[in-house]
Amino acid sequence: MQRVAWRWMVASLAIVGATAFAQGYPNRPIRIVVPFPPGGGADSTARILGQKLTERWGQQVLVDNRSGAAGNIGTELVARAAPDGYTLGIGVNGTHAINPSLYPKLGFDPVRDFAPVVLALSVPALLFVHPSLPAASVQQLVALAKSRPGELNYASGGLGSPPHVMAELFASMAGIKLGHVPYKGAAPAAIDVIAGFVPMMFDNLVSGLPHVRGGRVRALGVTSLERSPVVPAIPTIAESGLPGYQAVTWIAVFAPAGTPREIVTRLNAEIVAILATQEVRERLAAMGATVGGGTPEQLAALLRDDLQRWAQVIKAANIRLE
Numbered sequence: 188m189q190r191v192a193w194r195w196m197v198a199s200l201a202i203v204g205a206t207a208f209a210q211g212y213p214n215r216p217i218r219i220v221v222p223f224p225p226g227g228g229a230d231s232t233a234r235i236l237g238q239k240l241t242e243r244w245g246q247q248v249l250v251d252n253r254s255g256a257a258g259n260i261g262t263e264l265v266a267r268a269a270p271d272g273y274t275l276g277i278g279v280n281g282t283h284a285i286n287p288s289l290y291p292k293l294g295f296d297p298v299r300d301f302a303p304v305v306l307a308l309s310v311p312a313l314l315f316v317h318p319s320l321p322a323a324s325v326q327q328l329v330a331l332a333k334s335r336p337g338e339l340n341y342a343s344g345g346l347g348s349p350p351h352v353m354a355e356l357f358a359s360m361a362g363i364k365l366g367h368v369p370y371k372g373a374a375p376a377a378i379d380v381i382a383g384f385v386p387m388m389f390d391n392l393v394s395g396l397p398h399v400r401g402g403r404v405r406a407l408g409v410t411s412l413e414r415s416p417v418v419p420a421i422p423t424i425a426e427s428g429l430p431g432y433q434a435v436t437w438i439a440v441f442a443p444a445g446t447p448r449e450i451v452t453r454l455n456a457e458i459v460a461i462l463a464t465q466e467v468r469e470r471l472a473a474m475g476a477t478v479g480g481g482t483p484e485q486l487a488a489l490l491r492d493d494l495q496r497w498a499q500v501i502k503a504a505n506i507r508l509e
Contacts, residue, residue, distance in 0.1 A: 212272055212450050216247040219440075220268075220276045222261025224254045228393065228474060229277045232307050232438045235470055239461040257347070258282035259293060266295035270445035272454070275304070278441045281349055284493035288501040289347040289508050297494065302451050303486035304440040305458045306479035308471050311411035311435045312353055313395040314424060315404040316387040317380055325408050325427035328387070332363035340366035342380050342388040344373035347506055350389040352497055353410060353434040355504040357389070360429045380404060391436060392417065392475040410434040417475050437493075439479070439486055455483055 217240070219233045230252060237248040253261035258281055265276030283297040295301075314325070322328040332339050343351040346369045358365045368385050370376035373394060379385050381403045390398075392415060399406040399418075408424035409415050412433045424432045440458060442451060459480045461467055471478050500506075 212453065213244055213246045215273065216249055217272070218249050218251050218274050220261050220265050220274065221250055221252045222254060222258035222264075222277065222282055223252065225252050228310065228391075228436070228476075229279055229438050231474065232471075233277045235467060236307065236440070236458060236461060239464075239467065240457060243457060243461070257286055257290075259286060259290065259295075262286075263294040265441065265443060266300035268443045270302070270443040270447075272442065272446055272450035274443065275454070276301075276441045276443075277307075278439050280435075280437050280493055280497075283439075283441075283490055285347065285349065285352060285497045285501070287494065288498040289506065297490065298487075300444050301441040302444050302446045303483045303490065304442055304451055305455045305462075305483065306437060306439045306481055306486045306489065307458070307462065308474075308476040308479045309411070309435045309437040310474065310476045311392050311409045311415055312350065312389045313392055313399065313406050313418075313421070314357070314387070314389050314408045314410065315380070315395060315399060315406045317383045317385075318402075318405050319383055320386045320405075322407065323405070325422075325424055325429065328407060329361045329363055329428060332358075332361070332365060337364045337366060339363075339387065340368050340385050342368050342370060342376035342385040344376055345369050345371060347501075347508055348373070349434075349436055350376075350391075351506070352500050352504075353389040355506070356434055356496075356500045357424065357429070357432065359500065359503060360432055377404075389434075396475065411477070415475070415477075417472070437479070437489065439489075451483055 219237050221230050221233045223229050233250045237250050240248040253264055262282045268274035287293060287297050316322055322331050341354045373390055376388055377390055380388050398404045406421050408427050409421050410424055412425055414423055462478050462480050468478050
């Protein structure tokens with residue numbers, strides 16, 4: 188009985204201590220680690236949230252860009268940080284849901300080593316083709332690919348990149364065989380599609396849309412389950428003959444595993460409130476994004492679903508990094 192009572196007392200003291208710690212949070216600057224260079228969507232999201240958290244809390248929230256190894260360097264840094272709420276990380280589907288199936292010796296586990304905080308936003312991709320390709324819809328593209336098995340190629344931003352796995356998911360669900368032409372980044376891949384050297388590719392809505400609006404490529408579909416309010420005239424791939432097709436880029440906030448629940452809850456509430464403001468919603472909409480929100484549990488469920496989805500795609504397509 189004494190041992191049980193002692194354990195209960197220790198547990199109670201730990202809970203009281205964590206609660207008191209959280210009530211004083213934050214009392215010093217906070218760092219948001221972005222595992223990519225400045226200028227991209229993840230960096231922009233971190234800077235928007237950091238600015239607004241600074242304004243709300245009166246404590247400086249700094250963005251720390253730690254790029255390299257497809258986002259793995261900065262992501263591991265967050266996983267190894269002290270779980271005190273003063274180091275947060277931006278995670279994307281590439282770092283947390285795709286890389287674990289591509290890199291056999293990651294320095295982190297996307298589920299075990301992180302405390303999900305909140306989904307910040309999601310951005311669909313566009314499937315577009317060169318205007319010379321005789322396909323004006325997803326259905327026509329699939330029919331063309333079936334009539335010429337293995338002859339149609341698609342460009343991507345690199346082996347294992349989100350556009351690569353999006354295309355492999357598309358090919359698998361459509362029952363077609365496509366050739367893969369990887370580039371060192373989405374921008375040079377898009378240049379070659381525009382030039383007609385490669386007939387098609389999946390690209391982020393933000394970077395791909397100017398090419399569509401300029402008439403340089405033809406958009407066949409968006410990869411979200413619902414049409415994008417940015418381009419409502421472009422149908423979804425799911426409604427164009429591949430029911431259930433979904434492949435979006437998401438950006439979320441994570442803390443190191445073991446961060447006190449009270450701090451995670453407060454961070455979630457603050458960021459959800461920031462995302463609900465008209466100013467932030469307009470800034471994210473300009474990025475072609477759908478504003479996120481929700482609970483830490485909903486982000487955890489999204490991560491689990493994406494981990495399973497992309498693991499299956501990567502295994503079936505035998506995608507391997509040299």
